[in-house]
Amino acid sequence: MDAAAIHQRLKARFEDHVGDCDTAAKDPSIMVSPAAIVLVCQFLKDEPDLAFDALSNESGVDYKAKNVIEVVYHLYSYGHRHSIVLKVDAPRDNPVIPTVEHVWKAANWLEREIYDLLGVTFEGHTDLRRLLLPEDWVGHPLRKDYVEPEEYHGISTRRESLLK
Amino acid sequence: MSLTGYEVEVERRGSAGLTTEEMTLNMGPQHPSTHGVLRFVVKADGEVMIEAIPDVGYLHRSIEKIAEKVGYHGFMPYTDRVDYIAAMFCNQGWGMVCERLAGIEVPKRGEYCRVIAAEFNRIASHLLSVGTMVLDIGAATPFFHAFRERERINDLLEELCGARLTYNYMRIGGVAWDLPPGFAEKSLAFLDQFEPLLDEFNDLITLNKLYIERVADVAVISAEEAINYNLVGPNLRGSGVKYDVRCDLAYSVYPELEFDVPVGCGEEGTVGDCFDRYIVRIREIKESVKILRQCFKQMPDGPVIAKVPRKFKPPAGDAYVRVESARGDMGWYAVSDGTEFPYRCRIRTGSFSGISIVDKVSRGLMLADLVAVIASLDIVAPEIDR
Numbered sequence: 001m002d003a004a005a006i007h008q009r010l011k012a013r014f015e016d017h018v019g020d021c022d023t024a025a026k027d028p029s030i031m032v033s034p035a036a037i038v039l040v041c042q043f044l045k046d047e048p049d050l051a052f053d054a055l056s057n058e059s060g061v062d063y064k065a066k067n068v069i070e071v072v073y074h075l076y077s078y079g080h081r082h083s084i085v086l087k088v089d090a091p092r093d094n095p096v097i098p099t100v101e102h103v104w105k106a107a108n109w110l111e112r113e114i115y116d117l118l119g120v121t122f123e124g125h126t127d128l129r130r131l132l133l134p135e136d137w138v139g140h141p142l143r144k145d146y147v148e149p150e151e152y153h154g155i156s157t158r159r160e161s162l163l164k
Numbered sequence: 165m166s167l168t169g170y171e172v173e174v175e176r177r178g179s180a181g182l183t184t185e186e187m188t189l190n191m192g193p194q195h196p197s198t199h200g201v202l203r204f205v206v207k208a209d210g211e212v213m214i215e216a217i218p219d220v221g222y223l224h225r226s227i228e229k230i231a232e233k234v235g236y237h238g239f240m241p242y243t244d245r246v247d248y249i250a251a252m253f254c255n256q257g258w259g260m261v262c263e264r265l266a267g268i269e270v271p272k273r274g275e276y277c278r279v280i281a282a283e284f285n286r287i288a289s290h291l292l293s294v295g296t297m298v299l300d301i302g303a304a305t306p307f308f309h310a311f312r313e314r315e316r317i318n319d320l321l322e323e324l325c326g327a328r329l330t331y332n333y334m335r336i337g338g339v340a341w342d343l344p345p346g347f348a349e350k351s352l353a354f355l356d357q358f359e360p361l362l363d364e365f366n367d368l369i370t371l372n373k374l375y376i377e378r379v380a381d382v383a384v385i386s387a388e389e390a391i392n393y394n395l396v397g398p399n400l401r402g403s404g405v406k407y408d409v410r411c412d413l414a415y416s417v418y419p420e421l422e423f424d425v426p427v428g429c430g431e432e433g434t435v436g437d438c439f440d441r442y443i444v445r446i447r448e449i450k451e452s453v454k455i456l457r458q459c460f461k462q463m464p465d466g467p468v469i470a471k472v473p474r475k476f477k478p479p480a481g482d483a484y485v486r487v488e489s490a491r492g493d494m495g496w497y498a499v500s501d502g503t504e505f506p507y508r509c510r511i512r513t514g515s516f517s518g519i520s521i522v523d524k525v526s527r528g529l530m531l532a533d534l535v536a537v538i539a540s541l542d543i544v545a546p547e548i549d550r
Binding site for chain 2: 072
């Protein structure tokens with residue numbers, strides 16, 4: 001099933017919670033409101049003709065100019081061999097999005113990484129801890145306004161230029 | 165000892181008025197069988213694991229952040245460090261996602277060079293995987309057999325691109341150089357020698373009863389579970405799901421090549437056990453040999469790289485590509501804002517999905533089976549942490 005048809009199915013079921021479908025993009029994507037993301041994902045997984053049984057990737061992107069953090073879901077169906085991209089926007093100052101961990105187990109670690117590197121809180125997540133960085137790290141490095149700390153536990157992060 | 169046996173034992177001790185106490189053990193971060201710097205916090209009751217929680221991040225080099233600072237061309241050598249056991253696929257993933265963003269087509273010969281380099285790398289990576297797996301389990305000799313052959317592939321790749329691990333061979337739009345003179349003959353001579361050695365390797369360890377008993381029926385992952393945890397590549401195929409990005413979302417010149425996709429069929433135990441994941445890799449090595457022979461036969465002449473401007477500025481937008489790496493479907497997501505620097509680059513690797521299922525499957529297993537689980541999932545730590 002192509003993106004336009006999937007968009008139509010979602011629009012009929014969730015109405016205003018589903019936004020536009022960007023069919024001109026390299027990978028057509030559908031905007032979804034944060035409030036409906038879990039239901040939309042469950043619907044996409046459960047309907048036999050959609051059957052998106054795998055969450056291939058979940059990424060966060062900081063769009064500072066638009067003042068949003070976008071979470072991008074790349075879904076794939078092994079049964080039908082088709083894919084779709086969902087996008088959810090959350091405000092930069094307090095990004096909270098419900099977790100899809102209960103739909104796909106793979107989301108557990110993917111969301112932990114987004115929480116760690118971009119500071120998005122996933123509501124209802126069973127184990128929302130930092131994944132890659134130490135627990136006492138301050139800030140979220142993949143944010144566009146992140147400033148690298150001068151030192152960490154007395155270890156300097158600065159190095160003199162080799163070109164002198 | 166199975167969980168049922170363990171429960172019987174607990175009951176026996178309980179009725180005799182004996183109690184057991186849980187232990188918390190630390191495995192890693194420096195441990196020979198964790199394949200990189202990786203730590204597990206294991207709760208065990210005697211020899212049986214209650215949970216094994218992975219602690220990752222020791223090798224985090226913020227490669228995704230580096231991409232935003234060094235530009236499209238400049239990021240290529242960094243991609244080698246994502247997975248230095250199979251760096252060609254990272255090169256290829258980054259090349260492909262940039263080409264997709266900018267709408268560049270790679271010349272035919274360039275694609276063949278890519279496939280040749282990638283399939284050699286797949287054999288080398290799988291040899292490392294199966295070699296270290298048997299070593300972790302306690303058989304040292306086959307490891308040396310596997311590494312002897314892997315070294316010869318490293319020699320060939322060194323001749324191709326000057327490096328043995330971090331190749332930096334591919335470029336946006338193709339590859340850096342054509343094959344060196346005499347490379348095809350040397351490669352074919354190697355393949356002729358290597359194929360019978362693979363059978364020897366199987367006689368030595370794969371069909372060894374002691375080895376089979378050690379890995380068959382251990383850590384069974386069902387197809388539904390594998391998909392739910394987004395396992396990819398040999399781990400997914402080991403659970404019986406016939407899916408390979410090279411066939412199902414055909415990229416590069418793979419549609420012109422004939423090869424099979426081996427899947428686990430539970431021949432020594434249950435579908436999706438450690439043995440199935442192991443045997444899938446052995447069989448994939450054979451398929452890669454098949455692919456390589458075809459490549460050298462039908463490779464056309466011509467340029468190996470497309471014309472790509474030095475100031476590479478793909479139009480604003482995002483793209484996602486999948487590459488069948490040695491550790492399976494590797495996802496590359498790149499966002500461009502129309503400048504010389506990628507706005508965002510995201511890499512979802514096979515080991516990242518693999519490690520997240522370790523806690524689930526290791527519950528109720530013997531402590532000594534944890535190394536078999538890690539090795540059978542082919543976990544490579546730098547790929548998790550990036």
